[in-house]
Amino acid sequence: MNLSLEGKTFVVMGVANRRSIAWGIAQSLSNAGARLVFTYAGERLEKNVRELAEGLERSDSLIIPCDITDDHEIDRAFREIKEEVGTIHGLAHCIAFAKAEELDGDYLNTTREGFHLAHDISAYSLTGVAKAVQAHELMSEGGSIVTMTYLGGERIVQNYNVMGVAKASLDASVRYLANDLGKEEIRVNAISAGPIRTLAAKGIGGFNEVLKEMEERAPLRRTVTKEEVGDTALFLMSDMARGITGELIHVDGGYNKIG
Numbered sequence: 001m002n003l004s005l006e007g008k009t010f011v012v013m014g015v016a017n018r019r020s021i022a023w024g025i026a027q028s029l030s031n032a033g034a035r036l037v038f039t040y041a042g043e044r045l046e047k048n049v050r051e052l053a054e055g056l057e058r059s060d061s062l063i064i065p066c067d068i069t070d071d072h073e074i075d076r077a078f079r080e081i082k083e084e085v086g087t088i089h090g091l092a093h094c095i096a097f098a099k100a101e102e103l104d105g106d107y108l109n110t111t112r113e114g115f116h117l118a119h120d121i122s123a124y125s126l127t128g129v130a131k132a133v134q135a136h137e138l139m140s141e142g143g144s145i146v147t148m149t150y151l152g153g154e155r156i157v158q159n160y161n162v163m164g165v166a167k168a169s170l171d172a173s174v175r176y177l178a179n180d181l182g183k184e185e186i187r188v189n190a191i192s193a194g195p196i197r198t199l200a201a202k203g204i205g206g207f208n209e210v211l212k213e214m215e216e217r218a219p220l221r222r223t224v225t226k227e228e229v230g231d232t233a234l235f236l237m238s239d240m241a242r243g244i245t246g247e248l249i250h251v252d253g254g255y256n257k258i259g
């Protein structure tokens with residue numbers, strides 16, 4: 001029993017660029033010996049993902065488009081993964097979105113359309129992906145699904161607004177998916193990362209203030225890195241976490257424990 005992923009294949013969904021948390025996860029899994037399959041949405045990201053993947057030690061990464069807002073797209077992508085690799089041992093879901101104008105000011109300004117959009121992309125997509133993994137019997141040797149969440153889904157974080165409500169839904173989805181998939185030896189967990197300066201983070205009002213607050217008040221008195229999140233993902237993907245499912249692990253320097 002160890003942290004090695006030699007001979008195993010993992011899907012990483014949501015790499016946008018080298019600052020992405022998904023890229024931090026990909027690096028940790030690859031350094032542990034995993035073969036990777038990347039999915040991305042939107043033509044403009046393919047070049048970024050391909051260039052990043054080419055920098056990995058292994059040259060057998062797969063890069064597949066997948067627009068998670070469309071069930072047919074998800075089915076096509078996971079059918080392609082089944083055909084190309086046959087079995088996967090885990091999946092990292094690092095996908096979320098909400099309208100930028102709804103990530104600032106009062107939560108009360110949330111529209112019905114903005115609410116649905118945030119929940120569709122940031123919460124339902126995990127369930128949609130889990131359904132496709134099961135439908136295509138991709139994790140026949142068991143597996144580990146990890147998604148990314150944030151403290152704003154557990155308690156009030158100014159400006160996080162509708163994304164916080166969507167993350168609360170994602171966190172509950174992790175528990176219910178864990179319950180359904182446990183009998184197939186598939187574990188489902190969430191990593192709640194502290195604020196990290198990513199492309200997505202740029203869209204949130206007051207982000208810089210939250211970073212500063214972490215450096216001043218988190219028990220570790222610093223912010224965390226995508227590499228630290230990647231290493232926790234490696235642990236959750238490995239046999240060392242074989243007894244953990246339906247769980248949420250904070251990788252935030254302990255900040256969530258501060259009032």
Ligand SMILES: CCCCCCc1ccc(Oc2ccc(Oc3cccc(O)n3)cc2)c(O)c1
Nearest residue numbers: 096097098099100150159160195200201203210
């Ligand atoms: C006020 C909260 C500060 C800490 C926020 C930490 C965080 C940073 C990034 C996170 O991921 C997203 C992903 C998409 C997202 O929606 C976006 C991002 C950019 C532009 C846009 O129109 N929507 C917002 C946050 C996330 O869920 C949580």
